[in-house]
Amino acid sequence: xxxxxxxxxxxxxxxxxxxxxxxxxxxxxxxxxxxxxxxxxxxxxxxxxxxxxxxxxxxxxxxxxxxxxxxxxxxxxxxxxxxxxxxxxxxxxxxxxxxxxxxxxxxxxxxxxxxxxxxxxxxxxxxxxxxxxxxxxxxxxxxxxxxxxxxxxxxxxxxxxxxxxxxxxxxxxxxxxxxxxxxxxxxxxxxxxxxxxxxxxxxxxxxxxxxxxxxxxxxxxxxxxxxxxxxxxxxxxxxxxxxxxxxxxxxxxxxxxxxxxxxxxxxxx
Amino acid sequence: xxxxxxxxxxxxxxxxxxxxxxxxxxxxxxxxxxxxxxxxxxxxxxxxxxxxxxxxxxxxxxxxxxxxxxxxxxxxxxxxxxxxxxxxxxxxxxxxxxxxxxxxxxxxxxxxxxxxxxxxxxxxxxxxxxxxxxxxxxxxxxxxxxxxxxxxxxxxxxxxxxxxxxxxxxxxxxxxxxxxxxxxxxxxxxxxxxxxxxxxxxxxxxxxxxxxxxxxxxxxxxxxxxxxxxxxxxxxxxxxxxxxxxxxxxxxxxxxxxxxxxxxxxxxxxxxxxxxxxxxxxxxxxxxxxxxxxxxxxxxxxxxxxxxxxxxxxxxxxxxxxxxxxxxxxxxxxxxxxxxxxxxxxxxxxxxxxxxxxxxxxxx
Numbered sequence: 001x002x003x004x005x006x007x008x009x010x011x012x013x014x015x016x017x018x019x020x021x022x023x024x025x026x027x028x029x030x031x032x033x034x035x036x037x038x039x040x041x042x043x044x045x046x047x048x049x050x051x052x053x054x055x056x057x058x059x060x061x062x063x064x065x066x067x068x069x070x071x072x073x074x075x076x077x078x079x080x081x082x083x084x085x086x087x088x089x090x091x092x093x094x095x096x097x098x099x100x101x102x103x104x105x106x107x108x109x110x111x112x113x114x115x116x117x118x119x120x121x122x123x124x125x126x127x128x129x130x131x132x133x134x135x136x137x138x139x140x141x142x143x144x145x146x147x148x149x150x151x152x153x154x155x156x157x158x159x160x161x162x163x164x165x166x167x168x169x170x171x172x173x174x175x176x177x178x179x180x181x182x183x184x185x186x187x188x189x190x191x192x193x194x195x196x197x198x199x200x201x202x203x204x205x206x207x208x209x210x211x212x213x214x215x216x217x218x219x220x221x222x223x224x225x226x227x228x229x230x231x232x233x234x235x236x237x238x239x240x241x242x243x244x245x246x247x248x249x250x251x252x253x254x255x256x257x258x259x260x261x262x263x264x265x266x267x268x269x
Numbered sequence: 270x271x272x273x274x275x276x277x278x279x280x281x282x283x284x285x286x287x288x289x290x291x292x293x294x295x296x297x298x299x300x301x302x303x304x305x306x307x308x309x310x311x312x313x314x315x316x317x318x319x320x321x322x323x324x325x326x327x328x329x330x331x332x333x334x335x336x337x338x339x340x341x342x343x344x345x346x347x348x349x350x351x352x353x354x355x356x357x358x359x360x361x362x363x364x365x366x367x368x369x370x371x372x373x374x375x376x377x378x379x380x381x382x383x384x385x386x387x388x389x390x391x392x393x394x395x396x397x398x399x400x401x402x403x404x405x406x407x408x409x410x411x412x413x414x415x416x417x418x419x420x421x422x423x424x425x426x427x428x429x430x431x432x433x434x435x436x437x438x439x440x441x442x443x444x445x446x447x448x449x450x451x452x453x454x455x456x457x458x459x460x461x462x463x464x465x466x467x468x469x470x471x472x473x474x475x476x477x478x479x480x481x482x483x484x485x486x487x488x489x490x491x492x493x494x495x496x497x498x499x500x501x502x503x504x505x506x507x508x509x510x511x512x513x514x515x516x517x518x519x520x521x522x523x524x525x526x527x528x529x530x531x532x533x534x535x536x537x538x539x540x541x542x543x544x545x546x547x548x549x550x551x552x553x554x555x556x557x558x559x560x561x562x563x564x565x566x567x568x569x570x571x572x573x574x575x576x577x578x579x580x581x582x583x584x585x586x587x588x589x590x591x592x593x594x595x596x597x598x599x600x601x602x603x604x605x606x607x608x609x610x611x612x613x614x615x616x617x618x619x620x621x622x623x624x625x626x627x628x629x630x631x632x633x
Binding site for chain 1 (some may be wrong): 323358420
């Protein structure tokens with residue numbers, strides 16, 4: 001089959017659209033000018049130094065990391081319970097219950113954020129990073145359930161029975177057999193939930209109250225042109241951290257597959 | 270054989286899944302050291318029955334006893350049974366030795382003693398030196414052996430095998446059948462095998478329970494099961510059987526007289542007239558290998574019936590003939606060994622079919 005040149009052009013155009021803006025991030029982060037425009041005026045690391053000295057940024061980063069880590073752990077734990085229940089047990093209204101758990105996946109975040117805000121204010125819960133964790137866990141849990149359900153589904157039930165048959169208790173069977181075999185799924189889930197929470201803007205903006213998180217902090221800094229280069233420096237660091245994290249996760253995923261002799265089905269999603 | 274002690278006893282075992290009656294009053298005993306098979310088509314309850322021994326399925330009423338102890342309150346991890354699963358259930362994240370030694374985790378013996386036990390178990394199944402291999406890198410036959418070693422290392426009173434050979438190819442399956450028989454004689458443990466393959470059950474078992482729809486239709490040794498099936502359904506499930514309509518003329522303690530279509534009047538001994546009645550029209554059953562073709566120029570002391578060959582099926586070592594007897598109403602299948610000097614006959618040839626009254630079984 002001959003490849004159509006227009007398809008090729010489309011594919012290249014698509015990739016440029018997708019990645020060129022990200023590639024511009026480090027270019028301007030190292031550019032010696034407060035104005036974001038070509039031509040470039042020279043190399044500098046000043047913006048990184050400025051970013052590093054930004055106390056508010058560190059505070060927002062600390063809050064965001066706390067939120068993302070807690071959300072990832074909470075959502076994944078809830079996801080393990082739900083995935084285990086949906087793949088192993090039969091219970092009344094299972095389809096409906098699982099549907100309701102997965103619904104936030106397609107629910108506009110705006111609605112989630114607004115309704116949570118109204119309820120929290122009515123109940124009198126002070127807005128803080130704690131309320132953001134609540135909202136993020138709500139939207140991340142469906143992702144965790146989706147990832148973990150497929151991990152639990154690929155688990156042969158007779159593996160559990162075999163361990164039980166060989167004298168293990170249900171608890172030790174879970175620890176020795178089930179947990180190691182669904183571990184790649186758990187790591188994927190933690191990673192995805194962490195990333196979603198870290199990125200998330202609307203809920204964080206609505207529910208953080210006086211606390212600042214990274215996404216809303218960065219957005220607020222773009223109002224001051226002088227602060228933009230430092231934010232680009234921060235963005236560059238974040239891109240780098242993401243790449244490193246994904247590489248590590250992919251490494252563990254492939255090692256898990258090689259160890260259990262499974263077939264590689266592509267990305268860890 | 271008969272005076273061996275009882276290992277497993279089912280007392281009127283019933284099992285319901287909601288409205289579905291999966292086991293309908295199973296009562297049977299399995300003897301110590303016996304190779305016992307549960308044979309039946311899929312959905313007959315044989316796997317469910319096996320799982321009630323292992324403790325993976327509870328029962329709705331009745332009792333399951335192992336070594337004279339009621340298992341009602343004994344969970345699967347405390348029962349003196351181990352299982353070889355249909356999928357083998359080899360733990361993919363462990364080495365062969367870790368798999369085989371898994372059951373020894375709670376064993377108080379020293380590490381060195383356990384390693385020795387693992388090595389012995391591997392040697393027993395013909396996998397000496399495979400301990401360090403990754404479990405997922407093994408072939409189907411090797412996985413099967415690992416599953417066997419893993420189950421036998423705990424020296425259970427009963428080894429349960431759930432269709433253990435169904436995933437193997439024909440050659441490997443036949444090979445493993447013989448290996449399993451040898452292994453069972455060597456370890457002397459009671460084996461309970463679930464299979465839908467009647468040939469496998471006949472080859473391997475001391476006794477077989479044939480199950481249909483949650484009930485045991487017949488429990489007997491392979492030869493009795495094959496030669497004297499208790500019901501037409503059992504006869505149909507095990508091997509090939511020709512069924513010929515007949516009428517029962519008289520019945521007494523010395524047997525019965527029947528008039529079979531194409532065969533004429535025959536006297537049957539009591540053993541050939543099973544007491545079970547299915548309510549259907551009576552038929553007599555004849556295995557294909559109990560019928561022979563009488564070649565021109567040959568004589569036979571058996572009774573003969575004239576017939577016409579309708580179909581010839583060549584199998585290499587055997588030839589199957591479908592022959593009309595008594596007009597074109599009744600067709601029987603018979604098998605002849607292909608030996609030198611015995612030509613393969615053609616469709617349409619007129620032949621005499623020889624048969625012996627002692628080979629007949631009556632079903633009604």
